[in-house]
Amino acid sequence: MSAETLPDLAGHFGRFGGRFVPEALIKALDELEAAYRSAKRDPEFQARFQDLLLNYAAVPSLLYRATRLSEALGAEILLKREDLNHTGAHKVRNVLGQALLAKRMGKPRVIAETGAGQHGVASATAAALLDLECVVYMGETDTQRQALNVARMRMLGATVIPVTNGSRTLKDALNEALRDWVSTVDTTHYLLGTAAGPHPFPELVRDFVGGIGVEARAQCLEQLGRLPDAVAACVGGGSNAIGIFHAFVPDESVRLYGFEAGGDGMETGRHAASITGGSVGVLHGNRTYLLQDDDGQTIESHSISAGLDYPGVGPEHAWLHDTGRAVYEPVTDAEAMAAFQLLCRTEGIIPAIESSHALAGAAKIAPRLREELGRTPTIVVNLSGRGDKDVHTAGAYFGLLDQVETVVPGENT
Amino acid sequence: MSIAQTFAKAKAENRSVLVGCMPAGFPTVEHSIEQMIAMHEAGCDVIEVELPYSDPVMDGPVIQKASDIALANGVRTRDTLKIIEAVASAGATVVLMTYWNPVEKYGVDAFARDLAAAGATGMITPDLIPDEAAEWIAASDAHRIDRTFLVAPSSTDERIAMTLENCRGFVYATALMGVTGARKAVSSQAPELVARIRSIDPEMPVGVGLGVGNGRQAAEVAAFSDGVIVGSALIRSVLEAPDRATGLRDLRALSAELAEGVRDR
Numbered sequence A: 001m002s003a004e005t006l007p008d009l010a011g012h013f014g015r016f017g018g019r020f021v022p023e024a025l026i027k028a029l030d031e032l033e034a035a036y037r038s039a040k041r042d043p044e045f046q047a048r049f050q051d052l053l054l055n056y057a058a059v060p061s062l063l064y065r066a067t068r069l070s071e072a073l074g075a076e077i078l079l080k081r082e083d084l085n086h087t088g089a090h091k092v093r094n095v096l097g098q099a100l101l102a103k104r105m106g107k108p109r110v111i112a113e114t115g116a117g118q119h120g121v122a123s124a125t126a127a128a129l130l131d132l133e134c135v136v137y138m139g140e141t142d143t144q145r146q147a148l149n150v151a152r153m154r155m156l157g158a159t160v161i162p163v164t165n166g167s168r169t170l171k172d173a174l175n176e177a178l179r180d181w182v183s184t185v186d187t188t189h190y191l192l193g194t195a196a197g198p199h200p201f202p203e204l205v206r207d208f209v210g211g212i213g214v215e216a217r218a219q220c221l222e223q224l225g226r227l228p229d230a231v232a233a234c235v236g237g238g239s240n241a242i243g244i245f246h247a248f249v250p251d252e253s254v255r256l257y258g259f260e261a262g263g264d265g266m267e268t269g270r271h272a273a274s275i276t277g278g279s280v281g282v283l284h285g286n287r288t289y290l291l292q293d294d295d296g297q298t299i300e301s302h303s304i305s306a307g308l309d310y311p312g313v314g315p316e317h318a319w320l321h322d323t324g325r326a327v328y329e330p331v332t333d334a335e336a337m338a339a340f341q342l343l344c345r346t347e348g349i350i351p352a353i354e355s356s357h358a359l360a361g362a363a364k365i366a367p368r369l370r371e372e373l374g375r376t377p378t379i380v381v382n383l384s385g386r387g388d389k390d391v392h393t394a395g396a397y398f399g400l401l402d403q404v405e406t407v408v409p410g411e412n413t
Numbered sequence B: 001m002s003i004a005q006t007f008a009k010a011k012a013e014n015r016s017v018l019v020g021c022m023p024a025g026f027p028t029v030e031h032s033i034e035q036m037i038a039m040h041e042a043g044c045d046v047i048e049v050e051l052p053y054s055d056p057v058m059d060g061p062v063i064q065k066a067s068d069i070a071l072a073n074g075v076r077t078r079d080t081l082k083i084i085e086a087v088a089s090a091g092a093t094v095v096l097m098t099y100w101n102p103v104e105k106y107g108v109d110a111f112a113r114d115l116a117a118a119g120a121t122g123m124i125t126p127d128l129i130p131d132e133a134a135e136w137i138a139a140s141d142a143h144r145i146d147r148t149f150l151v152a153p154s155s156t157d158e159r160i161a162m163t164l165e166n167c168r169g170f171v172y173a174t175a176l177m178g179v180t181g182a183r184k185a186v187s188s189q190a191p192e193l194v195a196r197i198r199s200i201d202p203e204m205p206v207g208v209g210l211g212v213g214n215g216r217q218a219a220e221v222a223a224f225s226d227g228v229i230v231g232s233a234l235i236r237s238v239l240e241a242p243d244r245a246t247g248l249r250d251l252r253a254l255s256a257e258l259a260e261g262v263r264d265r
């Protein structure tokens, strides 16, 4: 089997992927697949998608040679600056593609699940741009933690529905979005936020974000005259990672590294590392690696990064792991936050905490690659998003927030 | 009684089969056994035991809440098998409804073996379609467990035919596009779907689920189906009762009302 021809017709990547959903959704998934196949071949659709990426989302993103960071890490580090895209992350590529697809299918309404609110904001953005009704499901715990993103979505015209089932986080928001979809498929497209879920989502999302890797590969050839030694990305559901990996999969000399959220540390059990700390099962419509107990009940994940705080992972990563083509390793909260600070201080770039996991991973593999290759390695890191949304979390983590509430009113005047 | 015998008997009596659903271990293992036996005694022909699962995408708020309570109280897969054994040995015909991951985690063949040993006659798989079910089909054949897959108003005729070929016992027709939960009116999509199923396979008994909440609705659904599947309304009588005795009394009363309904078509 070769990566370029996967998934197979039933949506399988080896033993992973497929469709584990109620029969009531099969027609919608078939319709989506048919619409996607025809859109893929339609030059007009592709031109519209490329036009929006270029003129609205500020894509292609830069490939930036981070000199001071390179010095600090002992490797030549190139940052794929997805943080500079409109809405501040790679996710805009996926939502624009899917919103165009919803239009094409004549569906006036989109629904989305969101954890920290990044995908929700991106979905609300695309819906506003393309005049679609937008409903975002968000766990109640997250709506409280991420009040600013809730306000952003509302400003953009979306309806945010707090989910009070189960653990009240991302996985429950996803369940609720699936439930909505079962009863509204005629008018609604489910704008899934990552390269997971039932077929055809993992393939379709991969293709919409796949420009990241295509661009990075061309930029490497142009800037360096050669391919990098390694590509590194963080892995939540897996969209930014598969987006940058896919174009490099046939290049055997390029090592692919996915960094999962190791949370408090693998030994504590409090992490979100589905591949390195989970086992094979079925969750949210596909067979993949997930965090589960001995009975197959989903275990709640933990990460300082809301965007990586998900107990599953897209099926193509499960397959790349099994075949050995990509290597997955955990990065703890503490390691990610150290890398966050390092990038701020060496390059003047505040990264998303998600992306900081990729930076921390690059720091870990740099000495190994150096030894293996006998020279300075070149590593492309997918800087999947900017850190504006994380200022509060990082500020609290590093103790940078003035204790405003302790100031007695009137005392300073 | 096997599923086939249960449906044949009801047909001979010119009525529908009443299938009553209850999550295993809700609110505790002992109480759930008591509730299921009460449902059986009050007229449910088939007890559909639902294995509580953390991510039940096909279920509405009532079943999810009951499942969450069961899980919070520590119910395990092996408890569900014990519950089935207790209810089956009280004389009830038992089928299990389960999401797929707990089965895969247990081991598909071992699960079919232990389910059969516990006395269940069939299994309903809400998130497993026949396309992905090769291992389950082999295991359920080996251990003689009837297989119920779902069909929906959106299913094409080709998919209905394919699904019926893979069902044994009965097929589960989801009466409307949506998740489980009692609704005010019975959907008009249901009779059309049942008619389509019958035109493809006149022999396969059709159970209709999603939305039935009282005897009148049970009678309406019984008029065009072979089986009426009720879950949320029964669970609610336990969930909303001020105390256990009232919950059991209401559960019996509703089961009896539904049992009358399926005879009044």
Ligand SMILES: Cc1ncc(COP(=O)(O)O)c(C=O)c1O
Residues within 6 Å of the ligand: A089, A090, A116, A118, A119, A193, A194, A195, A234, A235, A236, A237, A238, A239, A240, A241, A306, A307, A308, A352, A354, A355, A384, A385, A386
């Ligand atoms: C900036 C950023 N990077 C990465 C992720 C993780 O998602 P994925 O693994 O699908 O790229 C998120 C999710 O919210 C994100 O906002």
